[in-house]
Amino acid sequence: MTVPLFDSVPGFDQPIAVLKHCHDKIRKQLTTLQNLLAYLPQQGNTTESQQAAKAVLQYFNQAAHLHHDDEEQDLMPMLQASATGADADLLATLVPGILADHQRMDQAWSTLRPQLDAIAAGASTALSVDGVNAYVDAYHAHMGKEESQLATMARRLFSAQQMEQLGAAMQRRRGIAPEDAAAPAAGAVPLPGPVHDAATLAAMRTDYLHSSLSEADVLADPVAQFQKWFDEALKAQVSEPNAMSLSTVSPEGKPSSRIVLIKQFDEQGFTWYTNYNSDKGQQLAQNPQAALLFFWRELERQVRIEGTVVKTSAAESDEYFNVRPLLSRLSAIASQQSAPIASRAQLEANYETVAAVAGETPARPAHWGGYRLRPERIEFWQGRRSRFHDRIVFVRGADGQWSMERLQP
Incomplete structure (x- = not known):
């Protein structure tokens, strides 16, 4: 069996795999955070501890928020629009809990971030043991819930067109032009930078794929x-x-x-x-x-x-x-x-x-x-x-x- 030299990175034609890859990167940063917690009392504020703090800050200040937006603004609304029966009932209880998790983790991060800022600046070695452990435990439980329930439901319910739509939304959120993505999603034209010409504006469009509306669907009132x-x-x-x-x-x-x-x-x-x-x-x-x-x-x-x-x-x-x-x-x-x-x-x-x-x-x-x-x-x-x-x-x-x-x- 051939072992790949590098971890394979899924393209946006596989949006659920991209979300799982984000979880894997979150897990690595959580490990770095735990290692930093153990390192500081023994080694103090060194170049290595500053670099570790900067890496954690960079990820959770930016990429983690994009990931949460992927879920809140696209994945979960698309699931709710597609789900029926037992799936819809599960989402009715699951989604509010996931949104509450995001808020709790944002609040926990707002406490940890100033501590990490001070460590990254070489000004402190203080890092809350309880704060780090609670943050790490909450994230691990949260990701397990999403992977076992949301991701599996999305793979089962979403059509190829819906997967394209989700991948395109995730690309646009990151400002990735279609030609830069592993597999361009249909209808997505993210902006590579400031828009100054009519041709770029004319090319901006998103295909709508969620639903349809027929006369039979509409109530008389x-x-x-x-x-x-x-x-x-x-x-x-x-x-x-x-x-x-x-x-x-x-x-x-x-x-x-x-x-x-x-x-x-x-x-x-x-x-x-x-x-x-x-x-x-x-x-x-x-x-x-x-x-x-x-x-x-x-x-x-x-x-x-x-x-x-x-x-x-x-x-x-x-x-x-x-x-x-x-x-x-x-x-x-x-x-x-x-x-x-x-x-x-x-x-x-x-x-x-x-x-x-x-x-x-x-x-x-x-x-x-x-x-x-x-x-x-x-x-x-x-x-x-x-x-x-x-x-x-x-x-x-x-x-x-x-x-x-x-x-x-």
């Missing part, structure tokens, strides 16, 4: 369909699924957009809260027509909602204002949103003035409250391969009833 997709976004751990782009138009006909957070949706409409005197508030006072856009990248979905905006009742605004965190309520009182101010220091001074007199239960200011967009048009967009997307739109008629039709991509 578009608000119920939105609820279904919103629940799926929550289940897939989409980053800020409640974030939406709000577009308004000035009296001069100039559009503007910003991100706001939805706080409620039902048959009456889609509700958010803000300062009535802000730019968007003044624009809505002149022209109550507006549009909302949700984009859930992990599921390759977007929802466009258009309609007329009205203010919520004072009672509704009071109710929501009073359940906000106290500091957020004080900020709403102190800030004249969208108005110029001389400096951050002045902004902070305004806040301190309000905080000094407001007490624990400040009243909602008259300039702050809710808006509700009453939808007249709702479009559901599901990304598909080769830009041949699915688009299903609902339009409310004069009688209040919804009609549905498919639009060409």
Whole structure:
């Protein structure tokens, strides 16, 4: 049997193998960390200990975070979108635990990192025995769980196209151009550096492979369909699924957009809260027509909602204002949103003035409250391969009833 001279490094055409290879590198760095723990009391802060500290720092400050992003932003959402039955039930319990593991390890690393920084700089020999052992044990248990459950499920469930999609996402995250990768993933065009020419921009595209949307898939009520997709976004751990782009138009006909957070949706409409005197508030006072856009990248979905905006009742605004965190309520009182101010220091001074007199239960200011967009048009967009997307739109008629039709991509 021929023994290879070097460890084989899998290409991004084998994304699950790449993730396992990352685990192997993590294990090596954990071993270095444990060796450093034993070395320092005996040998002190030497060139060797500084190099070891730098190696551990370099890996866990950079590569480990990329690996966690691979899992959180791509692997687990893709699994949740593909899994059914017992697999879906397992993920429902497994994924929150893995995300919690990542947070705990990040917190543990934030304690170890300053110690390693000081060792790498030649300024200290202090390294927490309990901190290192807890970090190492947690990582080993975490990786074992991922390899025995997540990786095996992905190999069983993912199609060749999904493996390509996962590998392409991992390449883009690392800024690797397709020609530099072991096996280019279809549809991935990562940026090698700053983009200055139209040809490079034109070449940027990602094929969407997650799902499809047919008329038979869509519920008859578009608000119920939105609820279904919103629940799926929550289940897939989409980053800020409640974030939406709000577009308004000035009296001069100039559009503007910003991100706001939805706080409620039902048959009456889609509700958010803000300062009535802000730019968007003044624009809505002149022209109550507006549009909302949700984009859930992990599921390759977007929802466009258009309609007329009205203010919520004072009672509704009071109710929501009073359940906000106290500091957020004080900020709403102190800030004249969208108005110029001389400096951050002045902004902070305004806040301190309000905080000094407001007490624990400040009243909602008259300039702050809710808006509700009453939808007249709702479009559901599901990304598909080769830009041949699915688009299903609902339009409310004069009688209040919804009609549905498919639009060409």
